[in-house]
Amino acid sequence: MAEWDTLIRQGRRADLLARLHGLVQEKNLLASLPEAPRAHLQAARVVADKQATAVAWEVRKIRAAIAHTGAPLILLKGAAYCMAALAAGRGRVFSDVDILVPRQRINHVEAALMLHGWVATQHDAYDQRYYRTWMHEIPPLLHIRRLSVIDVHHAILPETARLRPDPALLLAAAQPIADEPGVYTLAPADMVLHSASHLFCGEFGHGLRDLSDIDLLLREFGTVAGFWDGLVARAQSLDLARPLYYALHWATRLFATPVPPIVLREIDACARPSTPVKTLMNALLQRTLAPDHASCRDALSVPARALLYARAHWLRMPPHLLAYHLAHKALFPPRAATN
Template sequence: PRRLGERRMRTDLFGLWAILRTPARARALRPQQWTALVRLARREFVLGRLAAALKADDGLWRGLPDKARQILDSALCDVIHHQRQLMWETTCLARALDGLGVPVVLLKGAAYLGDGLAAAVGRVAADLDILVPAARLRLVEDALIANGWAAEPKDPYDEHYYRAWMHELPPFRHRERGTVIDVHHAILPLTARPKPPTALLMDAAVSCGETGFARLGDCDLFIHAATHLFHDGEFVTAFRNLVELHDLLEELGPRPGFYDRLLARADALGLARYAAYGLRYSHRLLGSRVPPPVLADARRHLPAPPVLALMDRLVAGAVMGARVPRGKPRLLWAQRMLYMRAHWLRMPPAMLARHLAIKAFKRAR
């Protein structure tokens, strides 16, 4: 049988995943193969995760080739820096909103890190994402501006696009620190077909560690992550996002009632198909341990067999297709198809046609 670390390992994300899941397999790699592994992990935005997994075994870590260990150690330092910065930004936000009585829910990376979840291990979050009630947006925006943040400049069309159609305000960048806060009032664009009620999400939110804020409830945490991956259409970080779904299932799945409530909760939010996709592909591609009855129940939320077969092919290509020349045609084809699908889901056809025409005209100027 082929040793892990042979040629296939250098171009296969399944091989990278095998080491992320079972770091001891890295012992089989020869020194010259580490370059390919590190390059692939960096391209997939999981270099910090790889470093954390390997460093957890002190004997394995000390046995790594010097150059690989130096690169991985640098990646860990970068993760520590960004995570400290994110937590400091959360503290600054709490001070800025103090006394306003605005309920705030941390999303994605900030939620994982703030509550010490496994999905935060080795993860670098570029921005601080928060969810607030739409009725409090003006209050939050004024508080941010008064405390050093400013909305990033947009042309009139983009400003209108954010304010009228999107689920978030234009990004706010701090004038001194350069850090960015994304203020959401929904988890999907207002023009999207599914319209999960923000109030329903916020009512089920739970305390997020010692941040002073809340995070989405356990089921909602997974549903949101799955929706973000399978509705958004941005597949540059798709592998990392699928690993994130795996981490959430591994940590939250054993908690009492998680799987009993998950699909019913997703259905109540109008997001059952995305949750079903999350369960299906984390199980099929990464081997996540999902109970067979749950997978069977999820099947009723998935599309008809011909469409599902196409989706299986697209997701496998876009998420697990290696970022190397030999894998590019399949990868790019799959990503483009899913990108077009995401735009179709994002807004009605007439609005989409107008939006794409305006964006094309602006690029051509």
């Protein structure tokens, strides 16, 4: 029971309890679990299933709100996995709905959403400029009644980032979701690459869950003819070969994802980091891809997370802009809300 207690705590911190429930159920082992752990897993699955139902409702509301704008509704990450009925969507929990629209339509989409009850969550002039000038999205929008949050993106990485995947390539390859007219996801390879870039160019608050997403996407799409043949080439065309390198190697390392050896050799040939960088990143990722729980930490876990947090900002902005941004945040911290 002590081991179960640790597992449940780790799974909750990693947002993987509902997914663990699905795995145990798939193996027909649920009835053999001790009563207390089984109750935790079942409760997590109930919450995840309720959220999936709520997200489907929310996506249809968003679709109706932006229908007249001429912009396609392309779902990203968790909402995409759920609405497309992918294995990565079962038991997946998330806090907002991420969508991708063409940049030239983003103002129309924002206006349409605001007419249907969504409002801006960032009112500080600097934060507005930060999002609209430098980032790949507008400030998050909150629905005044349902309290749902939408992140409206025009790209998958910031305008100022070192890696610059062309949004036009992603938009052109988007695929419709069956039985959801007007709603799309990224193409299978692009879904994997977006998940990889989100994890390995960003922060690691949900690192193990995000790597689990990649594992499940690769397992499902890997059975489709031609997927593996074109994955590395697509990563190169989108300037995302390095994130894919980390995604493939760490998925195989932690989840035993069945990546063909030829694909690993192909990504090694074009994106493998230098030996010092690889050694350092392995040490950092070994710690930050574990659940953020006391049972998984060692003396270097906190410094490792801090270094990868700094790396995420370094990849997101050039040095002069990063220095300006950090100085502004240090000199003008956000004020507490007042009535």
